Amino acid sequence: MQTLISILETKLRAALNGIAQIEPQVTIATDARFGDYQTNVAMVLAKQQRANPRQLATQIIERLDVDDICENPEIAGAGFINLRIKNDFLKKRVADIFSDEMLGVPSAGRRKKIVLDFSGPNIAKPMHVGHIRSTIIGDTLARVARFLGHEVVTDNHLGDWGTQFGKVIYGWKNWRDEQALATHPVEELVRLYKKANALAEADEMVLRACRDELVKLQSGDPENVAIWRKCVELSWKEFEQMYSLLDVRFDEHLGESAYNDRLATLVAKLEKSGIAEESEGALCVFFRDNPVLADKPALIRKSDGGFLYATTDLATLEYRMERWQPDEIWYVVGAPQALHFDQVFGVAQKMGIDAKLRFIPFGSILGEDRKLMKTRSGDNVQLRDLLEEAQQRALAMVEQKNPAMPDEEKKQIAQIIGIGAVKYADLSQARMTDYVFSWDKMLSLQGNTAPYLQNAYVRIRSIFRKLDGDWKAPAEFVLADPAELSLAKKLMQFGETVPQVLDDFRPNILANYLYELANTFHTFYEACPVLKADEPVRSSRLALCDLTARILGLGLALLGIRVPEKM
RNA sequence: GCGCCCGUAGCUCAACUGGAUAGAGCGUUGGCCUCCGAAGCCGAAGGUUGCAGGUUCAAUUCCUGUCGGGCGCACCA
Numbered sequence: 001m002q003t004l005i006s007i008l009e010t011k012l013r014a015a016l017n018g019i020a021q022i023e024p025q026v027t028i029a030t031d032a033r034f035g036d037y038q039t040n041v042a043m044v045l046a047k048q049q050r051a052n053p054r055q056l057a058t059q060i061i062e063r064l065d066v067d068d069i070c071e072n073p074e075i076a077g078a079g080f081i082n083l084r085i086k087n088d089f090l091k092k093r094v095a096d097i098f099s100d101e102m103l104g105v106p107s108a109g110r111r112k113k114i115v116l117d118f119s120g121p122n123i124a125k126p127m128h129v130g131h132i133r134s135t136i137i138g139d140t141l142a143r144v145a146r147f148l149g150h151e152v153v154t155d156n157h158l159g160d161w162g163t164q165f166g167k168v169i170y171g172w173k174n175w176r177d178e179q180a181l182a183t184h185p186v187e188e189l190v191r192l193y194k195k196a197n198a199l200a201e202a203d204e205m206v207l208r209a210c211r212d213e214l215v216k217l218q219s220g221d222p223e224n225v226a227i228w229r230k231c232v233e234l235s236w237k238e239f240e241q242m243y244s245l246l247d248v249r250f251d252e253h254l255g256e257s258a259y260n261d262r263l264a265t266l267v268a269k270l271e272k273s274g275i276a277e278e279s280e281g282a283l284c285v286f287f288r289d290n291p292v293l294a295d296k297p298a299l300i301r302k303s304d305g306g307f308l309y310a311t312t313d314l315a316t317l318e319y320r321m322e323r324w325q326p327d328e329i330w331y332v333v334g335a336p337q338a339l340h341f342d343q344v345f346g347v348a349q350k351m352g353i354d355a356k357l358r359f360i361p362f363g364s365i366l367g368e369d370r371k372l373m374k375t376r377s378g379d380n381v382q383l384r385d386l387l388e389e390a391q392q393r394a395l396a397m398v399e400q401k402n403p404a405m406p407d408e409e410k411k412q413i414a415q416i417i418g419i420g421a422v423k424y425a426d427l428s429q430a431r432m433t434d435y436v437f438s439w440d441k442m443l444s445l446q447g448n449t450a451p452y453l454q455n456a457y458v459r460i461r462s463i464f465r466k467l468d469g470d471w472k473a474p475a476e477f478v479l480a481d482p483a484e485l486s487l488a489k490k491l492m493q494f495g496e497t498v499p500q501v502l503d504d505f506r507p508n509i510l511a512n513y514l515y516e517l518a519n520t521f522h523t524f525y526e527a528c529p530v531l532k533a534d535e536p537v538r539s540s541r542l543a544l545c546d547l548t549a550r551i552l553g554l555g556l557a558l559l560g561i562r563v564p565e566k567m
Numbered sequence: 568g569c570g571c572c573c574g575u576a577g578c579u580c581a582a583c584u585g586g587a588u589a590g591a592g593c594g595u596u597g598g599c600c601u602c603c604g605a606a607g608c609c610g611a612a613g614g615u616u617g618c619a620g621g622u623u624c625a626a627u628u629c630c631u632g633u634c635g636g637g638c639g640c641a642c643c644a
Contacts (some may be wrong), residue, residue, distance in 0.1 A: 040586060043624075053624075077587050078624055162644065198597070232604080256644085282642050287574060292570065295640085302642040309644050336638050338571055363572080364637080372637095429580075432572065434637075436579065440593090445606040447592035448580080455606055461601055512581065515591085520610095526599090526608045545603095552621070567606080 001100050002281055002549045003496045004093065008083065015064040018058075020045050026083075028493060035074065035082035035242060036489060042079040053079030079546065085489070091477045094488045097495070098473060098547050103554055104495030107149040115153045115320050116142050118332035121458055122159035123235040123255065124189040127374050128241055128380035129431055129437075130334070133362045134504045136426050137330035139248045139560050141360070147558060148499060153251050155326055157316065160255030166214025167196035169227050170206070185234035234258075236308050246419060252452070259315040265305045266315050267300055271499075275350045276300055285347045300344035313344045314351075319354055328356040330505075335361035335432065360505045363434040365426075373437050387419060393443055394418035397451075398567060405566075417443075420561040424450035426527050427559050428511035448515040451559055453552060456518035457563045460549040463530055463542075471542050478540040483527040487544055490520045494551050498558065507559060514555045521548045 005026045012024035014283050024041040042060055046053035057075045064073060064081075071084040087092075097104040118138020121127045138154070145152045171192025180188040202206040217224040236253065243249065267283060270276040276285050281303030287293035302309045320329060331341060341359040348357060367373040375381050395414035402410065425442035428449075429435045445451050479485050497513040500506070530541040 027586090030587065031584090032586070038586090040625095043586075046624080080587070159644065280641070284641075295569080297641070299642050305640080306630080306642080308642070312644085320604095334638095339639060340644095345603095358620080361572085366637095370636090392575095397606085433587060434573075438579075441579065442589075449592085455604085459604055459607080466603060497583085503582075506583095508581080509583070512583090512591095519591090523605060523609085525603080529603070531603050566604095 001096065001102060001106055001495065003102055003104070003106055004069075004085075004492060005037065006106070008039075008069070011064060011069075012041060012060070013037060015060050015094075016045075018065075019059065020049065020115070028496070029082065032486075034076060034080065034293070035084040035293065037083040037085070039081050039083075040079070042081060046079060054206060057081050059163040067381050071159060087479060087485075089481055090485070090488055090492070093492055094479075094544075094547070095205035095473075096479050097491060098543060101145075102495075103547075103551055105147065105494065105498045106495060108499070108501075111149050111151060113151045113153070113157055114145055114326055115326045115329045116332070117155050117157050117330065118142075119243075119250075120157045120159060121368070122162070122238055123232050124164065124186065124193060125159075125235075126186050126190065126380075127383040129365050129383065129386065130380060131383060132365065132422070133244075133426055134332045134334070135248055136423050136560065137360070137362060137505075137507060138330075140357055140413065141330065141332065141502070141505060143558050144498065144501045144507075144510075145346070145562060148502070152171040153326070154249070156250040156256035157319070158232075158236070158253055161257040161260065163214060164193060165208040165228055165231070166212075168193045168231060169213040169217060169224050170210045171196040172227050172231075181234060184238075186238045189231055189235065215244055217345060218492065242387070245300065245387055245415075246423070247562070249292075254316075254319075256312045256316075258544065259312055259525050262315040263311050265468070267307065267311060270300065270314075270351070275347065285343075287343075287346050289297075290346065292347060293342060296339065296343065298347055300347075304327075310340065310344055313340075314347055317344070317348055317353060317357075318351075326355050328358060330358045330360055332362070333362045335363060337361070340391060349387075358460070360431070362431045362467050363429075366434050366436045368436060368438065370436065380469060384418065387422065389439070390418035390422045390443075391415050392418070393439055394421065394451075399505060401567070409566075413567050416562045416564045417454060417512065417567060420450035420454060420556070423559065423561050424453070425510065427507040428515070430508050431506060434553055448511070450556075451567075453514055453518050453556060453567060454561075454563050456521055457552045457556075458565065458567050459525065460521070460545045460552075461565050463545055467542070471539060473543050473546075474536055474539040476536075476540075477543065478537050480530055480537075481524075484525040484541070484544065487548065491516050491544070491547055491551060494555065498555075501558075509556060510558060514552060514559075517548065517551065517555075523550075 008026045009024050012026065016022060016024060022041060022045050024039055026037050026039045029035050029038045042057035043053045046056050054075055057079045061073045061075065061081060066073065069086060069089045071086060074082045076082050091540050116138060120130060121134040139443065142152050142154050168189055175195060177194060192270045196210055200210050213224060213258055217228055271283060276283050277557060279297065281302035284297035284299050284301050285299045299308050301307055317564060320326060336360060338359065345357045365373045393412050393415035398413050399411045421442040442449055443451060445455060479488050497510055500509050528541055530538065530545060533541055556563055
């Protein structure tokens with residue numbers, strides 16, 4: 001289904017045909033006084049042609065054929081063209097959206113194949129706050145892209161290969177507790193690592209032993225490889241619990257180790273083709289034509305022959321191109337990695353990789369003290385603990401409101417609210433800004449929060465529970481009350497909002513829209529009785545309620561957030 | 568030293584990528600439940616968008632400088 005904005009833009013394009021070559025842009029009006037939609041194309045054009053904008057606007061309006069959609073377009077201010085939607089058109093439009101599977105969201109014009117790299121926790125280490133944003137934002141982008149019709153491969157690039165495994169294996173061989181490994185594998189692996197690390201700092205012999213274990217692992221010693229495999233398997237199993245709780249799924253989870261046997265050949269190829277050159281004993285790729293990166297070469301082989309972070313990422317990239325031939329690859333990784341990705345993408349360009357590579361950075365999560373969020377003891381806050389607390393706090397809310405509800409139902413609802421609150425707090429924030437983590441804020445029923453949106457949904461569902469028997473969608477919507485009108489207009493904007501999320505990877509656009517929708521609905525709900533209204537208003541209002549609930553549900557689903565029927 | 572990101576109401580955040588009188592929530596404050604969930608709604612107060620220039624019909628948005636904060640910058644990932 002085409003959005004109204006794109007319909008209007010098409011009409012404008014036709015009106016401009018012969019006047020000028022310009023791509024007209026229509027936006028939702030900033031203020032109801034200026035109508036519903038507006039375009040500043042006359043002003044942009046005036047700039048180009050050094051002409052009078054209001055005169056141009058007049059000229060455009062004369063040729064603009066929107067009689068079936070809008071009242072007479074008005075020229076205002078410096079040369080804005082304001083469009084007011086006709087009531088009849090709005091009724092028809094809402095009816096169309098009501099019966100549209102995608103609720104007014106247009107499918108992507110060109111379907112792309114996208115590899116989406118996000119989450120990327122480290123094996124043998126717990127997932128912590130640092131993984132939240134990547135996981136949640138990445139998952140949302142995958143959901144939105146798929147919904148729009150793109151083909152998405154989600155790939156969890158696990159940190160499963162590194163020097164820490166020397167110590168983990170040493171600890172495994174000496175002190176592992178099988179029972180702990182069965183119940184809390186990652187915790188046990190961390191214990192083994194920490195113990196080995198502490199001992200190695202004090203005892204040269206232990207340090208050497210750990211290094212030996214690492215060398216053996218790297219050279220393919222069967223016993224150590226088997227232990228490492230077990231570590232990966234156990235950690236992944238525990239990660240999967242987290243992902244299941246978060247409702248996040250991956251098509252692939254190829255860790256760094258998956259590319260080990262490609263590193264040497266890749267590096268040899270880069271060296272042979274002259275892309276890489278030796279410098280100070282290491283093999284590097286220089287970017288001499290790029291002023292910013294001129295003194296920041298990408299290192300792909302250490303002077304001792306070992307490979308690096310960038311090497312693995314390049315091998316991964318090469319593999320992804322071979323296996324999936326994607327149009328684009330998206331990396332949802334924290335902002336501090338910007339330089340690294342500049343370098344990797346720079347090398348990729350030299351290698352002739354033609355997929356569009358997008359680095360999607362995000363800001364940090366801060367504690368109440370405005371510093372990186374940590375526990376009191378200075379450790380990273382573990383994801384498991386954080387999600388547990390979210391559910392506990394949500395459970396207390398549910399309990400307070402619905403003391404008589406069965407415990408099992410309370411728990412289910414608390415999970416939906418708690419997890420939803422954590423996700424929404426993240427997604428409703430502009431991607432790049434650091435944000436302060438606050439339980440009270442994210443679980444509040446007031447303001448731009450998941451519980452507020454979920455509550456709007458629940459209130460609507462409550463109406464339908466009260467309804468005896470069936471109801472039928474009206475032949476025609478009745479849009480008379482100002483609250484009905486503004487709700488209908490807001491519902492219409494869903495289809496315009498969802499695709500924007502991918503314009504610059506901004507889930508918060510969708511979050512903000514849903515908040516406005518819930519708000520608009522509440523206003524409608526206060527002003528317009530539904531069940532007590534007479535026909536045909538009653539069916540029309542029921543349909544507005546139903547459509548609102550479906551859009552809230554779908555919108556939240558695109559954010560990876562579920563909705564309860566009661567709360 | 569260089570680079571990237573960020574400075575918006577007392578606090579936490581928006582602002583549809585250059586548009587009209589910069590918007591929400593919390594907090595402060597005044598109203599609204601014999602009525603579908605008041606976990607809600609309506610209103611008031613609160614701003615030199617860090618600062619100084621520049622570009623233009625129009626700047627929170629772009630450019631330059633500057634101050635403040637965060638994070639990166641050759642063999643960790």
